[in-house]
Amino acid sequence: MTDLFAFGDTGWGDEILHGLLVTIELALVTLPVGLALGFLVAFAALSQNRALRTLGNGYTTVMRGIPEILTLFVVYNGLGMGLNAALSRLAPDAAPIDLSPFLAGVIALALVFAAFSAEVIRGAFNALDPGQVEAGRAIGMTPGKILRRIKLPQVWRFALPGLGNLWINMLKDTALVSVIALNDLMRMTKVAVGVTKQPFTFYLFACLLYWAMCVLSEQVLAQMERRANRGVRRV
Template sequence: MFELFSYGDAGWGDEILQGLAITVQLAIATLPVGLCIGFLAAFASMSRARPLRFLGFGYTTIMRGLPEILTLFVVYNGAGLLINAALRWWAPEASPIDFSPFAAGVVALGMVFGAFAAEVLRGAFQSLDRGQVEAGRAIGMTGRQIFLRIQLPQVWRFALPGLGNLWINMLKDTALVSVIALDDLMRMTKVAVGVTKQPFTFYLLACLIYWAMCVLSELVLAQMERRANRGIRRA
């Protein structure tokens, strides 16, 4: 059995590791995209302008109600058509652009992550004491200084547990990109199963790898939470 996981033509060890690398790269690339979308949607939903509030709440409501795999299909098939249609209108002589599965995975998972993160961040912002903001204005701090020095550190502390859960869910959702032919861990596992006819062995290995990544993430998140809550007295 161990020969199945060796390197080279005789085993699948190198293919599995390559798929793992793609999975980790996809998750790391999606995180900042999702956080940016989450902050923008949270700010929009808390805006005093009614159109922005409608846009923010509408985005989070729609995206949280759609299955992740459906969002992935729509982005992968629709975004490429939209980009090429705009390119043909702008430069008819230009050659079509191939929208890669990796980019589609980052965009789709980032949109889903951002919708859920927006609600976490909105709740964190609403948990802040408004008196601190008024105190910052009273001593002459600008809006940017208030956000960076007063609001953001506390929002980070309040939102970190929820964002950590979203990260773990997103890490597992990366397995969905295998359906659009991205050679991630799940797709390489399926290929190995199809060739070797050993489904239990390779699917069990994939389960252990995903579990190990989630456990490692939980350990890192626990350390981040301890650091974010340093100096906070527990009741």
């Protein structure tokens, strides 16, 4: 039993550990990309411009209605083909774009994360107390300063629980990337199952690793929420 998870050439311990690292790497790279996109979409949805608003809302509605695994297939199989077809028409001699499973995974997961986080961010902006913004303006703050000193710190506080949830969802969604041949935790587990024929043992082990990551994330998030709320008076 312990032999199965041994490190080195005899067991699957090191392979699974590397898979785990790929999973963590994927989630950590996706987070800032998805969050930045999410802010853009939220700003579009909140904008005065009607076309932008429609675009922002349309994006969140469509992306949230499509299965993540489908988004992943579209990006991985479709986007690569499409980009290269376009490229070879524009610049026949250019080097082809190589959409690695990792990159495809980041793009697909970030697109999904953006759609859900845009909703959370939009809600947080809407929850701002307009009186505070007026107060800031009254004491002569510039719009930039109001955004930095009044809006963003509070948006952060309001959005944190929702974003935390999305982070955990995204961490779990990384498992889907195994379906397109990225050597993440899930895929290395599958490879080990293929050789050892011990599906229950290995999938249970993978579940426990994901679980540990999620529980750890929850702890860190709770800590962050306490910190974000430190200036708030308890009622």
